[in-house]
Amino acid sequence: MLAELKKRIIDGQVHEVFSVPRILVVDDEPLLRDSLRDILLQNGYEASAARNGRDALVQIARQHFDAILLDLFMPDIHGTEVLDFIAKRGLDTPVIVVSGDDSVDSVINALRGGAQDFLRKPYQPDEMLKRVGNVIQRRRLELENRSVLQQMEQSEKWHRFLVNSSPDFIYTLDCEGRFTFVNDRVESLLGYKHDELLGQHYTAVVFDDDFNQAQYVFNERRTGKRASRYVELRLKCKECSRSNGAEGRILVVELNAIGMYEQPDNKFASRYLGTYGVAKDISERKKAEETIHYQAYHDLLTGLPNRVLFKDRLNLAIAQARRSSEMFAVMCLDMDHFKVVNDTLGHVVGDELLLAVTARLHGCLREGDTLARMGGDEFCLLLPQISGIEVVGSIAEKVTVALSKPFHIDHRELFATVSIGVSLYPADGETGDSLIKHADIALYHAKTCGRDNCQLFHMGMNVPLSNRLSLENDLRHALERNQLVAYYQPQVDLKRGHIVGFECLIRWQHPVRGLISPAEFIPLAEETGMITAIGKWMLDTACQQLKVWKTRELPPVRLAINISPRQMEQPDFVEHILNALHQHGLDQGMLEVEITENLIMKDVERTVEKLKQLSASGIKIAIDDFGTGYSSLNYLKKFPIHTIKIDQSFIADIERDGDTSIVTAIIAMAKGLHLNLIAEGVETENQLAFLRRMECDEIQGYLLSEPLTAQAATTMLIENITPLAMFAGR
């Protein structure tokens, strides 16, 4: 069977086809032509005939032949022109020249013209068939070779493409450790061109500190599971390369390497050629791991060690101090009133202040000290190798001095003080937790001692803390057990000398501890949320008192109650006040609510809305402790405010150093805005005289009266004694 699976290349593509070889017989002599064609047909070929040279050109141009039997001497064109035509068309069809002219020249010309063989007329049919079979077989082998070659080239191209487009650095080394192949990735990863690295020793790219470890993986001879896997190494990028940004860079890679052998399947029986390796760039992963690690141990705002890292350092300090019998200190610092800054000026300003405080605290550290942020406004200092308590004192002093200057943040001048608690190793604890706990207790004491001071822990401090816990417990029962009492401090009109109102001030009649000041339990009530119920109690009590006085037809006075931030936040805050007044049949104008500047600034929009509702109902609104908070004067115009209460610290200044500047400014401002003005904490005749001169509207203070029980306040109203009368004309 001549029909066979043939690979034919058409338009550069290899096509596999089954076909019978097709032969073209070109001869002008009809007898010869026909006999030749018949022999071919009888022997299984497909044969066509061309009667002259031109006919041959037409047929060759039209279709493909597997071989051509070509006569040379034809009347129209010579056989060599047909050969020319075939050559010019780039056809690889084998041609056997069949000619009566067997001169050497003729043969040479034919072969030069591209003929594959020469057959002299007359020929033996067997000889002719053998020649035809040969050229067809040769051509088939050529086609097959070409196809295999093309496949290999294609496959090589693919492999090269895959290796070069790999995100990893792929290389081979010879037995001496010199690069014999590097893929394209080397340029973007290490900054080298191929040629620069080929022939170089691998140490050219290994980071010096990693040489030892590198020698095992770069000289890897093992294959299979025992070969080097996931070895982490640092490679250095080409140093002089400025254009690619790889200069001086270190690349962290994960390397896999195996030995290469002449026969990969049988390394024992074959020669070792070198090492093949793949290096994956894991710099980004390492960076991410480092970030996660950093975040786990540092405070993100300040960059300081966090609680976890501080405890770790503390444990190290304990181990070291134990070995060397040394003393060290733990200092807990808490910023005073930081919450006010955050609540009123916002977290951005709060964060700026924390950063500025951190910077100043840094300036107070010795080498080896650790400053950590434990959360919020709380910092901890670890002071190793303390020679004596006086060192702690001087560091605390340094901190206080460093923070004493104002901070300029967001065009504002802010002040920050800290309360400090200190514990010492080993006297105050031998574990990290006990040292932190005791420094915290000392800090709590510093807070209760008026803030902005430093307290060294001593065992006696444990008691008041437990007191605080029992105080909290007792406060929960204070309401139901009727232990809360309202006191009333008169507010007197300076011109007329009449009592125009009272400020309601709460007290706690504790069964064991006696009368407890609100300064001691109101912050606790705020912290625990109990202030909401206590505030409601105070409002009801004040309303009841007003009702009693109204029923007894005493001169009408207003009562002022203090409102805490948590009360204001209650959704039914306004409703509750209006209901209370309504229930007791009271005129709204008899009640004044006192709020602080800081409370206003906490949530301006919502607060202004609630205050507008109260004001629209006739309830008066007073700003307490005026001048001490962080606020904008803008709200004085925006808010429905009736009264300003000058903070007692400014009134005290009049007496202390004769500084009247702030009071003078506040009075002028209140008058300009037509606001009622009350001076708080008036204790001396001197202060009274000044306030009278400045035409302050009302005063309140110990000079006239301390806060009174309901009964004493009632007596004062009944007898119509005006405390001011005593000072009239002075």
Ligand SMILES: Nc1nc2c(ncn2[C@@H]2O[C@H](COP(=O)(O)O[C@H]3[C@@H](O)[C@H](n4cnc5c(=O)[nH]c(N)nc54)O[C@@H]3COP(=O)(O)O)[C@@H](O)[C@H]2O)c(=O)[nH]1
């Ligand atoms: N949310 C609530 N807070 C309340 C309530 N009752 C009181 N408080 C707040 O507790 C703080 C302490 O109050 P208190 O110990 O009663 O002190 C007040 C006065 O007694 C004191 N005062 C008055 N005159 C003088 C004086 O001449 N000298 C002097 N040293 N102190 C004086 O001042 C306090 C009044 O403060 P203020 O409220 O700012 O007008 C205090 O902050 C109360 O607000 C309550 O029911 N709810």
